[in-house]
Amino acid sequence: MDETALAAGSHHGSTYYQHEAFARAVRGDGDVLVTAHDGLMAVAIGTAAEISAREHRVVEIAEVLG
Numbered sequence: 843m844d845e846t847a848l849a850a851g852s853h854h855g856s857t858y859y860q861h862e863a864f865a866r867a868v869r870g871d872g873d874v875l876v877t878a879h880d881g882l883m884a885v886a887i888g889t890a891a892e893i894s895a896r897e898h899r900v901v902e903i904a905e906v907l908g
Contacts, residue, residue, distance in 0.1 A: 882907075 846858070866872030883903075890901040 860875075863872060863875050867874045886903050886906045890903055890906045893899075893906070894901045
């Protein structure tokens with residue numbers, strides 16, 4: 843594993859590589875790997891998990907997305 847990548851972020855450098863891919867996409871030198879919809883779903887899943895833990899019940903994603 844590249845020591846620079848390990849020092850730059852957690853998860854064995856994945857944060858570093860994600861930022862590199864994002865920078866390439868912004869510059870027009872690479873594909874967009876994660877869409878706004880991907881981000882929305884990640885936040886919805888985290889929100890559903892929080893509600894579920896707090897209220898001790900199953901939370902459907904549709905409930906969170908409204």
